[in-house]
Amino acid sequence: MSRKIFTSLLILKQRTLVLSLVSCVSILSCTQKKESIKKDPLEFSHNILDYHISPKDSLDKSGLMFSDQGAWFAYSLPKKESHKIGFSGPFLMTQQNGIWSSPNLSVFNFTIDNHEQPLLDFNEDLKSQNSYASHLEQLFENKNVVVKQDLVFMSGHTALQRVKITNISNTQIVINTNIKGSLSDIGIRLSKKNNTVSLHSEKSKAIGHILVKNNIEHIDILDENSLYSIQLKTINLQPNTSNEIIISHSFIFPEYSWNNEKNKILNTNFDTVLNSKKVEKKAQIKSLLTNRRPQFKKEKYARVLAKAHLTLQNNWRIPAGAIKHEGLFPSYHYKWFNGFWSWDSWKHAVGLSYFNPDLAKKQIRLMFEFQDDDGFVADCVFRDTLIEKHNYRDTKPPLSAWAVSKIFEKDKDLSFIKVLYPKLKKYHYWWYQKRDHDNDGLCEYGSTDGSLIAAKWESGMDNAIRFDHSEILKNSENAYSLNQESVDLNAYLYAEKHYLAQLASALKMPEDATQFQLEAKQLRGKIQSQFYDEKDGWFYDTNLEGTAFIKGEGSEGWTMLWANAATNKQASAVKNKMMNPKKFFTKVPFQTMSADHQKFDPLNGYWRGPNWLDQAYFGVKALRNYGFNEEANNATIQILEGAEGLLDQGPSIRENYHPLTGKGLHAQNFSWSAAHIIMLLLKN
Structure with missing residues (x-):
């Protein structure tokens, strides 16, 4: 080969190499540009x-x-x-x-x-x-x-x-x-x-x-x-x-x-x-994305967190009329949800605590503006009572101390819990004063007006099958109970005692902390023995005497695990039923009642079959509390994948979902569903 030809070939190779390098740099630059867009939290x-x-x-x-x-x-x-x-x-x-x-x-x-x-x-x-x-x-x-x-x-x-x-x-x-x-x-x-x-x-x-x-x-x-x-x-x-x-x-x-x-x-x-x-908004979404569990780092989970964040944002309202603090509607999209409900508020507050603890605290304060002197907190309240009246006929399950404790974990605001602690304590003991018919330390759902329907509403699970044959009993003036003791209510109260003990310790009130810990220990033994059916491997409501179970496997059965109140043996048995595809591990797992029950009817039963994401979250957290992390991860993925449109761009987050088909049901843009998606995907 002549020197001239060799030189020409060498120059050609060099040019080719330069072009290749330029092309690679260009591709790398484009790739980096795309990655930088993806890393902008607002883009999600x-x-x-x-x-x-x-x-x-x-x-x-x-x-x-x-x-x-x-x-x-x-x-x-x-x-x-x-x-x-x-x-x-x-x-x-x-x-x-x-x-x-x-x-x-x-x-x-x-x-x-x-x-x-x-x-x-x-x-x-x-x-x-x-x-x-x-x-x-x-x-x-x-x-x-x-x-x-x-x-x-x-x-x-x-x-x-x-x-x-x-x-x-x-x-x-x-x-x-x-x-x-x-x-x-x-x-x-x-x-x-x-x-x-x-x-x-x-x-x-x-x-x-x-x-x-x-x-x-x-x-x-x-x-x-x-x-x-x-x-x-x-x-x-x-x-x-x-x-x-x-x-x-x-x-x-x-x-x-x-x-x-x-x-x-x-x-x-x-x-x-x-x-x-x-x-x-970038800061808020970023706070969600950076706190995800390691298993949920894929982009689809970032998108659903952005959807949950935006759902809560769209339901946010400033004070007006009878409402003195900021808070969230359950859903602006459904005309009867243009108000503020107590247990919705506790759940909203926990979801908000991950990215907007100030708004979470205002949501809590909103509901405690409607606390009576005896500790009772209204079920739901409204800006304009000419459109709809506040509901004082019942309250809702006691999850407020959980919410306040979760907010305190995030921002360590002692001034907030100093104001809320006496309100929480009064509300907690109200249950024992007004909802313990036989004074045995185990509470019942009830109403203030003696109506059976309001007593069922107080559970939050309005038409659940466990209340099909309930009756109402008078405790005292303006205080009535159902003739059954509910496992979820007493599990919530058990959890509240631990949260109140934590808050008391933070406020340097050791006597209160010790008292709540002692009460929790005593209650734990009662509910483990009374509500657990050894034969079925499930927790049920019972009659007042604690001698008969009110059968029908429902989501209330895993609240004992959510509250960390079950034994390891009991938790293992409950877990096995939860992971059974014929019962609760459906297309959208952990629905409100077992799929093999004769009254299971998701399309016609509000709490008789649909998957509510709060109950699904309680189920996942129940598994995590007892070390069943693989099952919890699999359930989380199946919940999000199975619920129609949840991971897709466009559709709103629904009030609940059909557990077998995944179809979205009832209200759109539902706040507590959004809040619990955040809880499902994030640490702590």
């Missing part, structure tokens, strides 16, 4: 819930709604057939247990050429619609302009919308902007004052305000005060320049100042608000 919330809905009427709940900062109103992304530039809504939870104010309260109309030519065509120019835990956004583009629309909640009173128009053509564009909207027939009328359109409701004390920060030419209120039109001054947009339009929607209850909120709106920078919300 990207379109995790499908917010697309163009409501057909004021009661249309066929889609999901986005809210933040505890606001009592929410928005969605319009479907393509809406042809309107703007966001769907707002959906108002300020009145009538949730109702759409309008299909689109603020429609943006952009025209050019003396108002004759539309600047945008919704269907042709819409390029993307995106949702994140921090905000909603829409992007439009044609040969002349790029239009970006964002919506973010500035506070629990106000949502800001920004429309940013960029001229990408080579010539100046003269843009005419009109913002208009009409109200559904829901008892709201419009008025105007200066540059603000106000919304006054016949059915709510909350007053709405629409404020545009740009130069307004004129505002018109039309059609018997149900339609408004805001004409902005003409925009002369030069090539490669942008212009922003900022509009706010506020809904203010009389407890708050509109003037203060208005000043904040006028002095707030949109990007500052949006970036602060992005930082807030």
Whole structure:
């Protein structure tokens, strides 16, 4: 081979090597870029819930709604057939247990050429619609302009919308902007004052305000005060320049100042608000992702945690009316769940404690505002008692000390438990004063009004088969019990004694701590012997005398394991039944009753077969308490994989699931389901 040919080949090889290295660097750079996006916690919330809905009427709940900062109103992304530039809504939870104010309260109309030519065509120019835990956004583009629309909640009173128009053509564009909207027939009328359109409701004390920060030419209120039109001054947009339009929607209850909120709106920078919300949500989601159990590090589990986080966020409400602290609805999507329930609140608080302990504490305080002098805590309470009354007919299972203890584990706030401890202690002993018919140290569910239905509600498992033949007994004035002692109630009380002992120790109250530990030791022996059927290998409710089991295997059977109150032998027997595919290890494991029972009916029985994720979590934690970690891991995976849509992008988290088919049942966007998904996947 000649030197000339050799040199040419060498140069060719070097060039090939350089190209290969450049290609590898490029691929590596792309890979790193993709990995960095995946590592941004906010990205896991990207379109995790499908917010697309163009409501057909004021009661249309066929889609999901986005809210933040505890606001009592929410928005969605319009479907393509809406042809309107703007966001769907707002959906108002300020009145009538949730109702759409309008299909689109603020429609943006952009025209050019003396108002004759539309600047945008919704269907042709819409390029993307995106949702994140921090905000909603829409992007439009044609040969002349790029239009970006964002919506973010500035506070629990106000949502800001920004429309940013960029001229990408080579010539100046003269843009005419009109913002208009009409109200559904829901008892709201419009008025105007200066540059603000106000919304006054016949059915709510909350007053709405629409404020545009740009130069307004004129505002018109039309059609018997149900339609408004805001004409902005003409925009002369030069090539490669942008212009922003900022509009706010506020809904203010009389407890708050509109003037203060208005000043904040006028002095707030949109990007500052949006970036602060992005930082807030990133930090919250990151705190969930970094605390996962090692077995659940896959991306699908990160996504479902982001979905759970966003579900809790959408159900968050600030104080208003009779409600004095922030808290979470069970579900904004179901009209009868626009309130605050006690055992829901305890569960929400534990889920919140992993990423927002301050809100978790407010959720606890909310319910203890409704504690009577004797210690009783109301079952459920509402903002507007003209819509729905507080329920004092019963309380709910005692899980409040568990919740407070779990919050304290996260933030070590002694001032919080110092305030709550006496309330928890009073509530704990209330059970023994008002719900122990035969004074044997074992409690029963009951009611304050002597009704059987309220007594069943007190269990939280309203129509569970163990209550099919229950009767009501009077203990004293306004205190009634069922004629059976319940294993789950006494397991919860056993666990509470340990949690109260821990809190007492933290508060340096050794006598209280010792007393609760002694009571727990005594109670443990009672419930191990009375509620456990050696032959069946299961825990059941019994009659008052403790001489007969109330048969029918249900999820209450593993609460003894959740409370760490069972012997190892008992726990092993219960575990074997839990892992039996014919009984509880179904497609969505650990449902409310055994699949081989003749009354098992998930589609027609609220607590007679469906899988509630709180009960499923108690089952998984029960296994972990006794070292059955492989079974617990397998059950967790099967719960999440088997529940329809849970790991998918788009569908909401449901109230409960069919254990055999996985079908989502009852309410959407259910808070305690979301809270227990967090508990299932995270450590501690």
